[in-house]
Amino acid sequence: MAHQSEELIIEALDIHKSFGTLQILNGISLQVRRGEVVVLIGASGSGKTTFIRCINLLEDIQAGRIRVNGRAMGYRERSDGSLVRDSERNIARQRRDIGMVFQRFN
Ligand SMILES: Nc1ncnc2c1ncn2[C@@H]1O[C@H](COP(=O)(O)OP(=O)(O)O)[C@@H](O)[C@H]1O
Ligand SMILES: [Mg+2]
Structure with a gap:
């Protein structure tokens, strides 16, 4: 891609997500660089x-790291490595930089 740089815009590392006992994401990682267009395909x-x-x-995660524009999204790390969710005020500020069109957008 002509204008692609090495700059990471989205970085997700080893994301784990469950709804109750149902594990949905089991260690998913993704890197998106500036100028890249990435499509997620799956059943x-x-x-x-x-x-x-x-x-x-918009969802809590049980483990993993998310960075957008080089900033950790919504979590801070305790000294023991566990994650603490950021304040809603800080999270709202970070969300403002991200667009999402929902499947059933009405
Ligand atoms: N809020 C929720 N509570 C419980 N299960 C959910 C919730 N949202 C999604 N799921 C389940 O998580 C799985 C993944 O759903 P989803 O992320 O919507 O898949 P996709 O977008 O790939 O079709 C499905 O089994 C779905 O039923
Ligand atoms: Mg979907």
């Missing part, structure tokens, strides 16, 4: 929407 119900919602902090 219905495989977790595509859930993954995107996690990037946007």
Whole structure:
């Protein structure tokens, strides 16, 4: 791609997401660089929407790291490595930089 750079715009590392006992995302990682266009393809119900919602902090994750524009999204790391969700105010500020069109957007 002509204008692609090495700059990471979205970085998701080893994302784990469950709804109750149902594990949806089991260690998913993704890197998107500036100028890249990336498409997620998979069977219905495989977790595509859930993954995107996690990037946007519309879902809690059980493990993993998310960075957008080089900034950690919504979580801070405790000294023992566990994750603490950021304040809603900070999260709302970060979400403002991310667009999402829902499948049933009405
Ligand atoms: N809020 C929720 N509570 C419980 N299960 C959910 C919830 N949202 C999605 N799921 C389940 O997570 C799985 C992945 O769904 P989803 O991310 O919508 O898949 P896709 O977008 O790939 O079709 C499905 O089994 C779905 O039923
Ligand atoms: Mg979907």
